[in-house]
Amino acid sequence: MLHVQIVEPHADKRAAIKKMVQGMGHIVVGEACDREEALRLMEQGWPTLLLTDLMLPRLEGLALVRQVYEQRIPVVTIILSDSTRFDYVRQSMQAGAIDYLQKPVKGEELRRALRRAEERVVYFHGAHREFVQAQQFFERLDLLQPGEFIERHAEMIRRIQSFEEGQQGERLGLFRLLYAKWHYVLMKRGLEFDEPFSWEGEDEAVAYFQRLCEFWIAQSASPADSSVKLNVKRACDYIRENYRSDHTLAEVSERFGMSISYFSVQFKKYTGYSFVNYLNRVRIEKAKELLLQPNHKIYEVAGEVGYDTLQYFNRVFKQHVHMTPGEYRRRLGI
Numbered sequence: 001m002l003h004v005q006i007v008e009p010h011a012d013k014r015a016a017i018k019k020m021v022q023g024m025g026h027i028v029v030g031e032a033c034d035r036e037e038a039l040r041l042m043e044q045g046w047p048t049l050l051l052t053d054l055m056l057p058r059l060e061g062l063a064l065v066r067q068v069y070e071q072r073i074p075v076v077t078i079i080l081s082d083s084t085r086f087d088y089v090r091q092s093m094q095a096g097a098i099d100y101l102q103k104p105v106k107g108e109e110l111r112r113a114l115r116r117a118e119e120r121v122v123y124f125h126g127a128h129r130e131f132v133q134a135q136q137f138f139e140r141l142d143l144l145q146p147g148e149f150i151e152r153h154a155e156m157i158r159r160i161q162s163f164e165e166g167q168q169g170e171r172l173g174l175f176r177l178l179y180a181k182w183h184y185v186l187m188k189r190g191l192e193f194d195e196p197f198s199w200e201g202e203d204e205a206v207a208y209f210q211r212l213c214e215f216w217i218a219q220s221a222s223p224a225d226s227s228v229k230l231n232v233k234r235a236c237d238y239i240r241e242n243y244r245s246d247h248t249l250a251e252v253s254e255r256f257g258m259s260i261s262y263f264s265v266q267f268k269k270y271t272g273y274s275f276v277n278y279l280n281r282v283r284i285e286k287a288k289e290l291l292l293q294p295n296h297k298i299y300e301v302a303g304e305v306g307y308d309t310l311q312y313f314n315r316v317f318k319q320h321v322h323m324t325p326g327e328y329r330r331r332l333g334i
Helices: 011-023 035-045 060-070 086-094 107-123 125-139 146-161 168-188 202-219 223-241 249-255 260-271 275-291 298-304 310-321 325-331
Strands: 003-007 027-032 049-053 076-081 099-102
Touching: 003 011, 003 035, 011 027, 011 049, 011 107, 027 035, 035 049, 035 060, 049 060, 049 107, 060 076, 060 086, 076 107, 086 099, 099 107, 125 146, 125 168, 146 168, 146 202, 168 202, 223 249, 223 260, 223 275, 249 260, 249 275, 260 275, 275 298, 275 310, 275 325, 298 310, 298 325, 310 325
Parallel strands: 003 027, 003 049, 049 076, 076 099
Antiparallel strands: none
16 A cells, blocks of 8 residues: 655646545545645655656656655655656656656556556665654654653664665665754754754764754753653553543543643643544554454454444544545455
8 A cells, every 4th residue: 555645736636636546545645736845745744655747847846756866765756747748758767757647647547557656665665664663753752851862863873774775875865864854843843953964974974963862952841841741751651551441631631730721732742643633543553453353343343442333433543544444454455
């Protein structure tokens, strides 16, 4: 199953492409109308496939594909275009695109292109795994104490250095992506790390990220904020250990010594999710594990992860996974 980001300047055409992609069993993780928005979303959503319009007359889509190729970002690319000019096709292939489809896109042509993309994604599997793990690190960034932060960040750097599926260029590509993610995080916090990133080699990159870590710790929150973060972390651990129970915001906020309103704001600040969304995410992740076991009925899984009715479970599952539990099983051949 591909995680697809669609780049198309026209909303109606974007919607049509999205419908086709979803109808073929893939997940659309992002939609953008131009190159700038596409790059920003890519740093947040980590797609496995970039499906982009050529974007005439400035060829922004072609420039986007070329940037993905030159920076060795492990994302497969396909270009869609109204033009049949051979020089555009040639430039697209030189820029690393695996296919060039003429619009309006025919269903069978798109299906074949997506199959080729699935084959190519296997080549990028290791690098994309690093994407996902980096995303998980940044999602928990505010909950990490300095010691744990340094340890986890160093572990991420070590994984990139020992990445076996590529040569030095691929590893530097992963360092570039880590830099882009840090740049996005610092920008959101209103922080500026003035030192430019060195692309000369791995040693320079590692030293750069060490200094960036020191900067982050120096700029991090006050002791009072650290206490709040610790309580939120404990609340998250409590939810993950007791996800089957019927938790309420009032019950959990009282357990950890905060008012409902203050806990709600701080929980969203440090996790990125509302209390209800976080609880549902934990439950759905556990449900996905249980659905891999053929002997479990779907209604049994619903009850096991804390949902009183199958209807509500189906609705929440589809919101998070973009398909019903039954469809999820069928996609996995269960």
